Structures are given as structure tokens and as C-alpha cells.
Amino acid sequence: MSSLTLDTTRRSGSAVASRSDGPFFSVLCGALVVQSLFTFIYHLSGSPAFYAISNTVAIVLIGYALVTVLRSDRQGSASMTFLVVSVVATLLSVICNLPNASMTDVLKYLSLYIFYAAGRCSRTPFRSVELYCLYALAALPIAFMAGGTSKIWDPEAVGYLPNANIAVLHFCALLFAATPVFGNQVILLQLLNAALMNKIGAIVATVIAICMWVAVPLRRESIISGVVILALGMIAFLFGAFDRSITAFDGLVFALNLDPRSVTSISYQNLVLLTGSTDLSGFFRLIHWTNIWDLYSSGGIGTWIFGYGPGQTPALTYAGLVPHNDYLRILVEYGPVNLVIFVCFLAHVRAALTIGAAKILFVVLCIYFLSENLLDSFTSMTLFFAYAGRMTAGGVCGISTKFEPQPVTMMGRTPP
16 A cells, blocks of 8 residues: 555656656747747738747747646746736726726736746756757848848848847847856857947946946955956946947937927927037936926826836837836836836845846846847847746756766856
């Protein structure tokens, strides 16, 4: 009788492991490649049919991740708590703003919590098929640039990605997902990524993230690294590396004294003359944010609590654009409760990550949320939060086709 009980227990344990450690990440990466291929063809051909197929693949993938969470016996209490409270808070915002609420935006926002929870349910080693898929996702935008131009985006597009900022995020997400394999090499690759795309914001975000990792907690190595970073910063300043940032700051100071309504009537030439720079991205962001804040703050108590509705910013603002700041976006469209949930969620993920290089890249994401519309980048957000779930759950590091762990050593010490 005891033999039967033991056998039953073993078979039961095997079933649990099978449900929890299924091929989630292999399916995830494969589906992202398929979805990107249809996006590739859509931008090359301009046919809406391929766009619809791409969106369908994304929706099915979100559904698959949710089913993985619901069937798993490894549901982390924190991940499930964030998922449940975000769903409740978001539904309240949607209900209070019906019919002016974009369910597409809602699904993209909630998918962050879903993919994170799904990632925590899988602790399998990093499989070779995942790495091949990441290579494919890196190669597709580059191949697109070699083969043609997008019929959807303007000339600033990087392949089928809308602009260089999103391209930086795309490759940063791929590096984050591959961190368990490549270790600290991804930090240098991220700096190269930001430099090649010539995006000051991405470089600044990466440097700040590295400084935070070096300085907290303070160690002897921190002082040495700080001196090196300071020396490199002074050299970069002497060579004019910060000229664009200084000019952008001066433009922002000028923008603070303007009414958003008056900016729409000023020509680009006059704006260049007034600001002394042709780089007006920071200028327009501040003006746009001011307009968004005025809309939110002038609303009633219902708007203050629940926002003015997911996806409604383009319909309400002078510029007709999304906010270019995802923290502000969540505040004004979903309400302050959702913003608190989102910030606490990001802080939880960052604190739970155990690989130093992964912490750095995740902080880059958190900083970049301040100036871009990253929630619209489905592939990047999926990779960031699904793989963050696996890493924070204690998933095995290293790549293996036989499910044998190959730990990655982080410069001979355990990162903070």
C-alpha cells in the first residue's frame, strides 16, 4: 500500500512539473517571430490583411500566457496580486469611461502583468530554440532595411520599427532576454546599441542605470568605477558629446514660458530661430505633456480618480499624439491608482532580479518610460516582462538542450 502511495505521489509531482515547466518560452519566442514576420510583410506590402494577422497572433499569445498562469501550480503570490489588482483597477477605469475607452490599449497594458506572471510559472533552462528566435528577431528589422522601406511609417523608421527610439528598445529587450546566456556582455552591447542609434536619451538612461548598479550598495569597486565614469564623462564633454543635451535643455526652459495653444501656430522655422536648435523633440514633448496635464487637471473628480479613458489622449490633445511618457499616460488615461500599481510593479520586478546586467537593462526600460510610448511596443514589452518573470522566479540560467543548468558567473560576485 505504501508503494502505491509513493508511486501516486511521484506521478502527481511529475504532472505538476509538466504543467509548470512546459514549452512556454519556446512557444513565446516562436510566436513573436511569426508575429514579426507578418509585421514585416505588412510594412513591405502595405496590405491591412497582414496587419490583422499580426494582431491576431499577438492576441492569441496573450491568451496562451493567461492560460499558462491559470493552469500553473507555481503562481507567485506577488505576480498574481499585481495581475488581479491591475485588472480590477483597469476595469473600473474602462467602466467609468465607456464608450470612450480603447480595449486594444487596455489589452496591451494588462499584458505586461500577464506575461510577467506567466514567466514566473516557467523555470526551465534557456533553450537553444529561444536563442535562435532572439537572433531572428534581431535580424528582421535589419533585413527589412536592406530589402525596402516601410509603406506605413515615415522615413525616420528603422526597418518596420517606427523610429530609432523604439529600435533601441527592441534591441535592449533582446539583450535583456539573453542576459542569462551572455552575462555582463549585454551591458557593452546596450551601450553600442544606443550609440549606433544616436539616441542621447538611451545613452543617458544606460549610463544612469550602470551608475545606480555600481553605487548601490557602496563598495570599494564603486569608488574606482565612479572615478572611471567621471573621467570618461569629462572627456566626452570636452569632445562635445553633451552639446545636444545642453541645447535640448535650453529649449525646454524656453518651452516652459509658452502656452501650448500658441505653439501650434508657430512655424518650424520660427521655432528653430526661437530655440536656437533644429532638435525640437524635447521641446515638443514638454509642450505636449503640459497640454495633457491641463486636460487631466481640468476634468472632474471622476477624471482625477479614473482618468479620461485608455487610448483617449490622441483624440483630446492639440498634437493628436500619444503622451510620449508612459507614466503620464497611465496617470491621465487610467487614473492614479493604476499609476501607483504600475510603479510598485516595476519596483518589485527590479528588486527581485538577481542578475546585475538584467537589473541594469530593466532600469534602462524604467527610465525610458519617461520619454517614449513603450507600451505600444508589443514584442519588446513581451520579452522584457516574460523573461523578468522567469529570472525573478529563480529560473535556471544558462543555455541547455538537455535541461542541465549552466550557471552564469557575474564578475565573481553576487550582484546587489
